[in-house]
Each structure stands twice: as structure tokens, then as C-alpha cells.
Amino acid sequence: MEAYFLSLLILVTIYWIFSLSLQVSLGFAGxxxxxxxxxxxxxxxxxxxxxxxxxxxxxxILLGATISMxxxxxxxxxxxxxxxDYLALITLGFSLxxxxxxxxxxxxxxxxxxxxxxxxxxxxxxxxxxxxHFLVFSFFVSLCTYLIIKRLSATPxxxxxxxxxxxxxxxxxxxISTFKLITVSFALSAFFAGLGGGLFAHYIxxxxxSLFTLSQFIPILAIVILGGLTSLEGTLLxxxxxxxxxxxxxxxxxxxxxxxxxxxxxxxxxxxxxxVLQPRGFYGKIRLK
Amino acid sequence: MDIFLQIVINALIAGSLYGxxxxxxxxxxxxNRFAHFAHGGVIISSGYFLFWLTNTLQLNLLLSAILTVVxxxxxxxxxxxxVYLPLRKRDASNSILLIAxxxxxxxxQSVLTxxxxxxxxxFNYPGLHEPMGFxxxxxxxxxxxxxxxxxxMVTLLSIFLKKAxxxxxxxxxxxxxxxxxxxxxxxxxxYNWSFFIGSALGGVAAIFIALEQxxxxxxxxxxxxxxxxxxxxxxxxSVTGAVYGSLIIGAAENIGVWFFPSxxxxxxxxxxxxxxLLVRPSGLFSKRNA
Numbered sequence: 001m002e003a004y005f006l007s008l009l010i011l012v013t014i015y016w017i018f019s020l021s022l023q024v025s026l027g028f029a030g031x032x033x034x035x036x037x038x039x040x041x042x043x044x045x046x047x048x049x050x051x052x053x054x055x056x057x058x059x060x061i062l063l064g065a066t067i068s069m070x071x072x073x074x075x076x077x078x079x080x081x082x083x084x085d086y087l088a089l090i091t092l093g094f095s096l097x098x099x100x101x102x103x104x105x106x107x108x109x110x111x112x113x114x115x116x117x118x119x120x121x122x123x124x125x126x127x128x129x130x131x132x133h134f135l136v137f138s139f140f141v142s143l144c145t146y147l148i149i150k151r152l153s154a155t156p157x158x159x160x161x162x163x164x165x166x167x168x169x170x171x172x173x174x175x176i177s178t179f180k181l182i183t184v185s186f187a188l189s190a191f192f193a194g195l196g197g198g199l200f201a202h203y204i205x206x207x208x209x210s211l212f213t214l215s216q217f218i219p220i221l222a223i224v225i226l227g228g229l230t231s232l233e234g235t236l237l238x239x240x241x242x243x244x245x246x247x248x249x250x251x252x253x254x255x256x257x258x259x260x261x262x263x264x265x266x267x268x269x270x271x272x273x274x275x276v277l278q279p280r281g282f283y284g285k286i287r288l289k
Numbered sequence: 290m291d292i293f294l295q296i297v298i299n300a301l302i303a304g305s306l307y308g309x310x311x312x313x314x315x316x317x318x319x320x321n322r323f324a325h326f327a328h329g330g331v332i333i334s335s336g337y338f339l340f341w342l343t344n345t346l347q348l349n350l351l352l353s354a355i356l357t358v359v360x361x362x363x364x365x366x367x368x369x370x371x372v373y374l375p376l377r378k379r380d381a382s383n384s385i386l387l388i389a390x391x392x393x394x395x396x397x398q399s400v401l402t403x404x405x406x407x408x409x410x411x412f413n414y415p416g417l418h419e420p421m422g423f424x425x426x427x428x429x430x431x432x433x434x435x436x437x438x439x440x441x442m443v444t445l446l447s448i449f450l451k452k453a454x455x456x457x458x459x460x461x462x463x464x465x466x467x468x469x470x471x472x473x474x475x476x477x478x479x480y481n482w483s484f485f486i487g488s489a490l491g492g493v494a495a496i497f498i499a500l501e502q503x504x505x506x507x508x509x510x511x512x513x514x515x516x517x518x519x520x521x522x523x524x525x526x527s528v529t530g531a532v533y534g535s536l537i538i539g540a541a542e543n544i545g546v547w548f549f550p551s552x553x554x555x556x557x558x559x560x561x562x563x564x565x566l567l568v569r570p571s572g573l574f575s576k577r578n579a
Contacts, residue, residue: 032384034391078566085324088387089517090566093559096511104552214510218395265399272392276375279385288384
């Protein structure tokens with residue numbers, strides 16, 4: 001029972017990182033980012049591969065996040081001339097590219113069989129293999145992510161970014177390059193997504209492409225909408241709610257082929273009901289255009 | 290030479306399939322002015338509906354196909370009535386409608402997985418897949434039907450949009466919904482009609498996709514992205530542009546499989562889309578800005 005609670009808490013910290021990073025692109029920048037799961041995947045695969053060739057854990061997840069960040073910058077490039085629907089299309093397309101590559105480049109990613117035996121994490125000679133140690137570390141990382149994003153949102157960069165979201169032309173008139181703001185924020189969002197992905201991969205020690213599909217993105221999106229766009233504290237509350245939501249399904253003796261889609265269905269329904277009833281979530285202040 | 294002809298034919302077949310998806314998506318998009326990603330879910334659900342009719346109920350294929358088209362149209366209208374209309378009433382922005390459409394797609398995907406399982410469903414009509422020689426290249430009967438129907442459907446749709454009263458109404462609402470209301474056009478019923486016609490056309494695509502490529506619950510998102518991509522490459526808002534864009538995608542995929550393993554086929558489309566949006570976001574045949 002204790003192990004069960006520990007694993008839930010670890011999932012909460014990891015999903016908090018996933019959703020905090022989505023807040024940067026979807027909330028603060030107002031960029032319809034449906035490719036978030038792809039950046040998580042890049043961080044997960046890159047850090048796992050690095051760990052498997054002997055790179056120390058701390059360095060491998062940071063490098064994984066950096067690689068993810070570079071892809072984030074690349075994906076944001078067409079946003080100079082594009083708006084709303086097109087951004088959703090590009091980011092969705094990108095997440096499918098990453099999925100196809102993960103599935104087909106078997107030499108690198110293990111293909112549909114995935115990557116197994118990802119080394120369990122070690123930091124400064126201390127093993128994080130036990131769940132309680134891992135929880136301390138993942139909590140630390142999620143707290144750092146929260147504090148950095150919180151701090152950034154109050155800097156001139158963060159204010160300008162939100163100004164650009166609410167009034168792009170007005171911000172440009174002030175001589176600020178909204179293009180730069182959006183690409184940088186998108187790269188940042190991808191960085192933290194990649195960081196969370198690396199942490200996730202080292203926690204479950206086995207990854208395959210099915211972990212990084214659109215269905216796996218829905219709970220993260222649900223957290224951000226439920227918590228309220230740009231509300232980082234609301235995001236924590238929402239993470240707890242969303243991670244716990246499908247847990248009762250575990251206790252109904254259902255077969256695993258039913259539990260998977262039933263979980264996905266519960267998240268999608270939650271999100272749809274939220275959009276109809278309370279699109280601004282717990283503490284959301286802003287409105288997406 | 291034969292290989293070249295075969296590539297052209299394969300590109301034409303793929304382009305016809307994607308063209309039906311793109312034209313139907315584009316019709317709904319231009320009237321409703323938001324990206325209805327759940328269209329992919331409507332198509333794939335209709336494919337499964339056809340599977341249920343022909344395999345479980347053992348109905349004959351032609352009757353099942355007709356019922357599937359009606360089912361698709363009604364499913365589209367239901368989505369509009371029970372998902373998008375309540376959101377519009379609450380003055381939801383385009384981004385919220387778009388997120389709702391993606392979520393609706395994943396809901397349909399989960400329901401299909403619960404109902405039919407996650408394994409591939411295929412149809413057993415050997416006669417449809419008997420290759421026939423054609424100037425040194427090969428085509429199956431179903432592929433010939435696909436190409437001819439796609440040409441017929443798109444031509445009919447263009448004529449309908451230009452000449453028929455309802456077609457003109459659709460275009461009027463697409464052009465300026467407020468102005469259309471002032472001259473007595475009900476936008477709500479026009480939205481419903483566009484969903485019915487667009488989704489029914491998607492149902493035609495569903496039949497061909499089911500018979501030609503088999504079915505998986507997770508296929509919807511890839512299909513709608515290809516349809517959207519075809520519409521974007523051709524220039525959004527024009528049905529014929531959407532078909533040209535889809536032919537380009539069909540060609541790119543079939544040329545691409547000569548250089549890359551076939552598993553990367555889908556990735557080729559998305560990379561092409563990315564390059565297009567970077568270089569020419571307004572599409573090939575459109576003067577409108579993105």
C-alpha cells in the first residue's frame with residue numbers, strides 16, 4: 001500500500017513538470033501546442049539512450065532536455081507567419097513525425113519493442129532506485145521547474161510574452177519582437193517537457209512509442225485547463241486530481257484491454273466537460289483566442 | 290517506364306483517398322471557421338460502422354456502404370449539436386473549439402477501442418483486390434472505383450457549391466456569417482448542413498479507406514492531419530485546391546517510399562507540410578493570407 005502511494009506521488013511530480021512546461025507554451029505564450037508529448041518523448045528517448053551508453057544520470061536528463069529544446073525552437077519557426085489552427089496542425093504533425101521515427105528507427109529507438117533496461121538513476125553516488133529516494137529527487141526537480149517558471153513569468157520577458165499573447169500588434173508597436181518571444185518560450189517549454197520525459201523514462205525504466213501518443217497528451221492538457229491557464233498553483237491541484245481520477249478503475253476487476261481505453265476515455269470526457277462548463281478551470285484568468 | 294507509371298497510379302490512388310478527406314474537411318472548415326479535427330474520428334467510426342454492418346450483421350456491401358454514408362453525415366451533425374453548439378452558445382473562442390475537437394477525436398478513438406479492440410480489422414472481399422494489368426502497371430478494382438468516385442464526388446461538390454441554393458448558402462456563411470444572417474439565412478442550420486454534407490463525404494472516404502487500408506482505432510488523427518495538410522497545401526477554402534494539395538501529398542508519399550522504408554511514409558507528409566507552412570503558408574492556389 002505504501003509503495004502504491006509512493007508511485008502515485010512520483011507520478012504527480014512528473015505530471016506536474018509535464019503540465020508546468022505546457023503552461024509556458026499554451027498558457028503564457030498562448031501557442032496552441034498539441035505536440036507537447038513529442039518533446040516529452042524526445043527527452044525520454046535521448047536521456048535513456050545516453051544513460052545506456054554510460055552518461056551519468058543527471059547529465060543525461062539535462063542533455064535530453066536540451067535536445068528537446070532545440071527541436072522546440074525548430075518547430076516554433078513557422079509561427080512567424082501563422083496563427084491558431086495552423087500551429088495546432090504543425091505541432092500535431094510534429095508529434096506524429098516523432099512517433100513514426102520512434103516506431104521505425106529500430107536501430108536507435110528499439111522500434112515498437114521500445115527501450116528496456118534503462119539504468120536506474122544514481123546521483124553523486126547515491127542510488128535513486130528505491131521509490132522513496134526517487135520521489136525526493138523528482139519532487140526537487142518539479143519544485144525547481146515551478147520556481148524557475150514562476151520567476152520567469154514575472155521578469156520583463158514573461159510580461160512581454162503575455163502582452164504578445166493578448167495583443168500581438170500592440171506589443172510589436174513597442175518595438176518588441178514577438179517572434180523571438182514565442183520561439184524562445186516554446187523552446188523553454190520543450191526543455192522542461194524533455195526534462196520531465198527523462199525523469200519519467202528513468203522512473204519506469206522501460207519506454208516504447210505507445211507511451212507518447214495523442215491519448216497520453218490528453219491528461220496533461222486536462223491538467224492545464226482544469227488548473228487554469230497560467231495558474232501554476234492551480235496546476236498542482238489539478239495534477240493531483242487528474243492523476244487520481246482513473247485510479248478507482250484499478251479496483252474494478254477489469255481486464256487490461258479495457259482499463260487502458262477506459263482511462264483514456266475518462267480523461268477525454270473530463271476535458272470535454274470542463275471545456276463546456278468551465279473552460280477557465282480553477283484559477284484561470286486568461287481566455288484563449 | 291512501367292515503374293514510373295505505377296508510381297503515378299499509386300500517387301493518384303492515394304491522392305484520391307486523401308482528396309476526399311481533404312475536400313470534406315475543407316467544406317466544414319470554411320463554413321464553420323474552425324479546424325474540426327474530430328472529422329478524422331467521424332471517418333474512422335464510419336469505417337468501423339461499415340465493418341459492423343458487413344461482418345457482424347452480414348449485410349451486403351452496397352447497402353452497407355449507403356448506410357455508412359448516412360451514418361457519417363448524422364454523426365457529424367450530432368457532434369455539431371452536442372459538442373460545438375453548446376460551446377458556441379457559451380461564446381467559446383476558436384482555440385477552445387479546436388481543443389474540443391481534438392478531445393472529441395480521442396473520445397471516439399477510446400470508444401472504438403472498447404467496442405472493437407485495438408487490433409487491425411480487415412475486410413474479406415478478395416474480388417476487390419484482384420490486380421488487373423493496365424498498360425504495364427497494376428490496379429485493383431477497388432482502386433479504380435476509388436479514383437473514379439473521387440473525381441465524381443469532387444466534381445459534384447464543386448457544382449453543388451456553385452449552383453445549388455444550399456451550396457450558395459454554405460458559401461455565403463463561409464464568406465460572412467453576420468451578413469448572411471441579416472439577409473435571413475439561419476447560420477445554425479447552415480452549420481448543421483455543412484456538417485452533414487462534409488461528414489457524409491467523409492463517410493465515402495471511410496468506405497474506401499476501410500476497404501483499401503484496413504482499420505485501426507488510432508487512424509483518425511493521421512487521416513485528418515493529411516486532409517488538413519492537403520487543404521493547406523492547396524490553399525484553404527477551396528475544394529479543388531484541397532484535391533490538388535492531396536495529389537501532391539499522394540505523389541510525395543509514393544516517391545518517398547523509394548528512398549525511405551515504407552514505415553516513414555506518414556512522416557514524409559508531415560515534413561512536407563512543415564516546409565510548406567514555413568515557405569508558403571497561404572498554399573499553392575489561394576490568394577487569401579493564412
